[in-house]
Amino acid sequence: MIQALFLSPVFSPLFSPLFSVVSHGLGPVFSWIFWILFVAGVGWVFWRTIKGREVERRVIFLMMGLTVAGAVLTGIVLPVQETVVVRNIFDTIENLEEGDKVLLSLDYDPSGAPELQPMAIAVSQHCLEKKLKICYMTLWGTGGAMIADVITAIRPDFPELVYGEDYCNVGYRAGNEAVLKVIATDFRKTFPTDVSGIVLDSLPMMTGVTACPDFSYIVAIGSGRPGIKEWVEYVVEPSGALMGSGAAAVSAPQLYPYYPQQMNGMMGGSKGASEYEKMLRRGYPKYGEFRAQATEIMGPQTVAHVFLMLLIIFANISFFLAKKRKGASA
Amino acid sequence: MKRTIPWIITIVTGFVLVIAEFVPPWGKMREDVLIYFQIISVFAFFLGGGSLLKINLQKVFSKRTDWEYALVTVVGFFVMLALGLFKLGNPEMATAGYAADLNANGSWFKNLFDAVKAPLSASMYSLLAFFIASASYRAFRAKNSDATVLLVSAFIILMGQTFVGVVATGWMPDWVSFFKVENLSLWLLAKANLAGQRAILIGIALGIVSMSLRVILGIERTHLSGGDE
Numbered sequence: 174m175i176q177a178l179f180l181s182p183v184f185s186p187l188f189s190p191l192f193s194v195v196s197h198g199l200g201p202v203f204s205w206i207f208w209i210l211f212v213a214g215v216g217w218v219f220w221r222t223i224k225g226r227e228v229e230r231r232v233i234f235l236m237m238g239l240t241v242a243g244a245v246l247t248g249i250v251l252p253v254q255e256t257v258v259v260r261n262i263f264d265t266i267e268n269l270e271e272g273d274k275v276l277l278s279l280d281y282d283p284s285g286a287p288e289l290q291p292m293a294i295a296v297s298q299h300c301l302e303k304k305l306k307i308c309y310m311t312l313w314g315t316g317g318a319m320i321a322d323v324i325t326a327i328r329p330d331f332p333e334l335v336y337g338e339d340y341c342n343v344g345y346r347a348g349n350e351a352v353l354k355v356i357a358t359d360f361r362k363t364f365p366t367d368v369s370g371i372v373l374d375s376l377p378m379m380t381g382v383t384a385c386p387d388f389s390y391i392v393a394i395g396s397g398r399p400g401i402k403e404w405v406e407y408v409v410e411p412s413g414a415l416m417g418s419g420a421a422a423v424s425a426p427q428l429y430p431y432y433p434q435q436m437n438g439m440m441g442g443s444k445g446a447s448e449y450e451k452m453l454r455r456g457y458p459k460y461g462e463f464r465a466q467a468t469e470i471m472g473p474q475t476v477a478h479v480f481l482m483l484l485i486i487f488a489n490i491s492f493f494l495a496k497k498r499k500g501a502s503a
Numbered sequence: 504m505k506r507t508i509p510w511i512i513t514i515v516t517g518f519v520l521v522i523a524e525f526v527p528p529w530g531k532m533r534e535d536v537l538i539y540f541q542i543i544s545v546f547a548f549f550l551g552g553g554s555l556l557k558i559n560l561q562k563v564f565s566k567r568t569d570w571e572y573a574l575v576t577v578v579g580f581f582v583m584l585a586l587g588l589f590k591l592g593n594p595e596m597a598t599a600g601y602a603a604d605l606n607a608n609g610s611w612f613k614n615l616f617d618a619v620k621a622p623l624s625a626s627m628y629s630l631l632a633f634f635i636a637s638a639s640y641r642a643f644r645a646k647n648s649d650a651t652v653l654l655v656s657a658f659i660i661l662m663g664q665t666f667v668g669v670v671a672t673g674w675m676p677d678w679v680s681f682f683k684v685e686n687l688s689l690w691l692l693a694k695a696n697l698a699g700q701r702a703i704l705i706g707i708a709l710g711i712v713s714m715s716l717r718v719i720l721g722i723e724r725t726h727l728s729g730g731d732e
Contacts, residue, residue, distance in 0.1 A: 228640065230637045233633075233636050233637045233640055234633045234636070234637065236636075237632060237633050237636040238633070241632065251665070251666040252666055252669070253666070254666065254669050254685050256685070256689060258689070258693070282624055283620060283621035283622075283624040283625050284624040284625055284627060284628035285628070286621070286625065287625065315616075315620070317604075317605060317606040318606045318613060318616050318617070318621075320606070321604075321606040321607070321608060321613060325608060342604075344604070346541065347541060347544045347545045347547075347548070348537075348540060348541035348544045348545075349544070351537045351538075351540040351541050351544065352541065354537050355534055355537050355538065355541075358530070358534065359534060362534060362538065363538075363541065366602075368604045368605075368606075369595060369599045369602055369603060369604045370599055370600075370602025370603075422664070425692075426692055426696050426700070427700055429692055429693055429696055429697045429700060430697050430700045430701045430704055432693065432697075441692075442664070444664050444665070471665065471666070474664075474665060475665035475666055475667060477632060477636075478661050478662075478664065478665045478667065479665075479667055480636070481635070481636055481639055481661065482658065482661055482662070482667075484636060484639055484640040485639050485640070485643045485654070485657075485658065487640070488639070488640045488641070488643060488644055489643075489644055489645055489654070492644045492645070492646075
């Protein structure tokens with residue numbers, strides 16, 4: 174959420190000099206100042222709480238802002254624990270054979286990008302390392318820009334890629350669920366051409382693809398409707414296609430009913446993305462040094478969660494103290 | 504008439520789609536109907552755009568409160584529409600003509616999207632963090648047993664979503680590994696949450712089936728309101 178602010182194209186240039194300062198030697202000093210301020214702020218909130226005084230909303234806003242900003246600037250990176258839900262997607266792609274086709278649907282807009290774009294990039298890198306062929310599509314009008322950004326991000330690592338042979342982009346079609354219902358049985362009926370108007374039949378990688386089940390694996394990454402749920406209902410269930418997914422953290426719990434029958438794996442929020450990045454780094458050492466966006470996000474997210482948990486604890490202490498005082502005075 | 508024709512269209516479409524689902528030779532007809540749906544949904548953009556323009560232009564011309572924002576909306580609408588329709592500044596225009604990819608790198612449409620829409624959307628979503636923090640502090644209290652269960656579950660999920668949970672319960676021996684926060688968090692999501700979500704989903708699905716039947720059979724006609732017979 175808030176980390177999106179610091180990673181957005183407008184704000185990130187403003188913060189990059191600070192990132193640069195931190196990474197050139199002032200890191201530990203800045204880090205100590207941040208942690209001292211963090212502990213002092215939390216202590217102050219705790220003090221007011223046990224005294225039975227309310228903490229103003231704007232103070233909480235300020236502290237949350239400073240907490241995440243400080244965590245971003247200190248560059249905290251924490252270890253990531255892998256889970257089987259994410260590993261299933263990685264293993265499925267790992268076990269596909271060279272030349273197999275993967276359909277990657279990016280159904281989100283810039284608000285979901287900080288969580289979901291790292292998934293799309295990591296899955297794309299993995300597929301291309303395995304020499305799989307990727308077909309990108311989207312059910313969201315804003316998804317076209319997301320696809321363009323993913324392709325721009327991965328191209329430098331794979332300069333030999335040929336459009337139409339190794340990957341293609343069929344873009345967006347209006348119609349939401351209707352698009353899915355049609356491509357489940359006839360892909361070309363909805364997508365006769367790619368995003369630049371090139372007839373799909375003229376793209377070598379699309380030979381033999383008539384419907385969604387012709388793709389060896391589908392990865393739907395989405396943050397709303399139409400998204401993963403619609404993919405399950407209109408494509409996976411009727412056609413039996415194999416699918417994995419990547420969901421925003423807020424929508425992930427609603428999708429667990431479809432795991433593992435309808436989708437064999439799911440990446441939930443930044444945590445799921447960071448797990449995938451970790452598996453990618455372990456399986457392909459060349460990614461050891463690459464800028465793992467989700468892993469970087471997990472540090473600030475963890476600190477924000479800790480702050481949130483402390484607030485909840487303090488609020489409950491305050492609640493019980495007030496109850497006790499009330500009982501004593503009655 | 505205004506209600507009868509849409510009602511007949513609803514009945515015919517509904518029956519065709521239901522029958523096509525169960526009678527394989529009609530499968531082709533189902534696909535055709537779905538293509539019609541896609542075409543109609545494109546017209547919805549015209550309707551949406553027209554409605555947006557009508558409301559905002561009225562606001563601008565009558566100089567109602569905050570008419571300046573309406574002006575920004577109208578200008579933004581026309582600028583993006585022009586850049587998208589005429590592919591202005593699109594590097595692919597030379598090769599692909601008007602079929603060029605809207606989001607081609609370097610196109611004015613994509614640049615404006617990246618510079619305005621992307622940061623605005625990200626910033627709006629970011630603000631949630633502040634409100635969640637404030638709401639958690641004020642509302643997340645163990646007032647009764649239900650609220651306590653919710654609070655404990657939320658706490659475990661919060662810890663499980665980060666490395667804090669691993670650190671907090673990493674010392675536990677393997678024979679009680681189920682109680683490690685990351686495992687508890689996964690259990691809550693994949694078992695407890697799953698049971699509740701499936702119950703809700705099945706309930707919703709049954710509701711949709713009964714509502715669809717009512718619409719197809721013409722018993723439910725509220726969606727046709729607004730016109731005279």
